[in-house]
Amino acid sequence: MLTRFVTFARPKTMNPTDITIAIEDARQADVADLIAEANAYLRTLYPAESNHPVDAHALSVPGAAFFAARRDGTLLGSIALRLIGPGHAEIKRLFVRETARGCGLGRRLLMTLEDEAQGRGLGRVSLEVGIRQPQAIQLYRSSGYQDCGPFGIYRLDPLSLFMTKRLVA
Numbered sequence: 001m002l003t004r005f006v007t008f009a010r011p012k013t014m015n016p017t018d019i020t021i022a023i024e025d026a027r028q029a030d031v032a033d034l035i036a037e038a039n040a041y042l043r044t045l046y047p048a049e050s051n052h053p054v055d056a057h058a059l060s061v062p063g064a065a066f067f068a069a070r071r072d073g074t075l076l077g078s079i080a081l082r083l084i085g086p087g088h089a090e091i092k093r094l095f096v097r098e099t100a101r102g103c104g105l106g107r108r109l110l111m112t113l114e115d116e117a118q119g120r121g122l123g124r125v126s127l128e129v130g131i132r133q134p135q136a137i138q139l140y141r142s143s144g145y146q147d148c149g150p151f152g153i154y155r156l157d158p159l160s161l162f163m164t165k166r167l168v169a
Contacts, residue, residue, distance in 0.1 A: 019071045019105060021112045026059035026066035030075045038095040045132045050159040052128060054092055065116055069105055076100035079109040081117055084152045089117055091127040106139055118167050126151050126164040137161060
């Protein structure tokens with residue numbers, strides 16, 4: 001009996017080990033482009049009153065940390081940590097470009113940020129996410145984030161979900 005093997009050409013997938021994550025200056029030109037891309041995406045999902053954009057300068061204030069994920073120098077995603085009170089920080093700008101989705105980069109960025117927060121002695125991180133982003137909500141819930149009320153400058157919004165996580169020291 002003759003067995004025939006057929007091979008299929010698979011599209012090249014992104015190897016997550018080729019991606020580095022490091023603290024960088026949020027005021028770089030390619031970061032501004034990424035933030036603009038994220039803002040444009042969010043504008044397709046939510047009205048202006050339910051969008052809470054931040055610019056590169058807000059992510060560069062003392063105490064903030066902006067993490068960039070790169071592959072061969074190309075910016076693929078980001079996440080930022082911004083202090084909002086004693087022992088408490090907010091997660092801002094978790095965004096992964098479409099070409100880099102599906103390889104766990106969002107989770108890696110989130111874990112990197114949590115490690116940084118713990119290293120700084122922060123006991124809690126919180127976030128606001130829109131209800132029309134089920135993949136993000138699933139990522140946060142599967143990472144131990146629990147629903148909470150509005151915090152910081154936020155107010156109740158039917159299109160927003162607020163979540164928090166206590167970090168173990």
